[in-house]
């Protein structure tokens with residue numbers, strides 16, 4: 714399976730934020746998206762995740778699983794926000810995402826308890842999400858990536874608010890996903906420590 718992006722452009726309001734972006738990612742490959750604030754990294758990721766419509770271009774899967782309409786059905790999206798309800802426990806939040814997302818063909822997510830363990834917070838999944846510290850909340854948002862199988866991980870500033878230990882843990886989770894033949898697209902201002910990857914430098918407005 715390959716993820717192919719050809720001539721993608723996107724508009725926000727009146728402005729063309731980026732134009733003619735193309736890349737191809739095979740299993741085990743990562744794309745790191747960099748660029749100054751406002752250069753369009755989040756916009757690109759949201760288009761890839763199916764949350765925003767592209768102005769032009771296309772995004773498709775070559776080979777691999779069938780029976781889906783858009784690549785976002787094969788993708789996890791971790792945005793700036795953690796997408797968890799503060800009043801629900803961590804366990805309830807992860808269970809919601811597990812059943813809402815379901816597994817893509819070709820794999821299965823791990824249990825919510827195992828995902829809590831995997832991000833180093835196994836003992837506190839019974840707590841309301843809102844009780845957790847900012848870094849713990851981000852770790853739990855990462856656990857969401859593990860409870861449902863999705864071969865493509867789209868990550869927007871995944872390590873913001875993380876301490877050095879969590880940074881390392883996150884690199885390990887991403888590396889393991891790539892080793893299993895996953896694909897990763899990450900926007901970041903800091904290195905993710907995942908070895909070889911493709912790079913895309915966003916420039917900002919296209920006039």
Ligand SMILES: Nc1ncnc2c1ncn2[C@@H]1O[C@H](COP(=O)(O)OP(=O)(O)OP(=O)(O)O)[C@@H](O)[C@H]1O
Pocket residue numbers: 725726730748749750751752753754755756757915
């Ligand atoms: N809903 C919107 N309507 C109009 N313009 C928008 C909208 N959302 C974002 N923009 C503009 O699109 C541009 C790209 O924003 P985007 O969030 O993609 O940048 P970014 O590279 O991810 O920035 P950062 O590094 O600060 O997260 C910015 O100039 C922003 O003001």
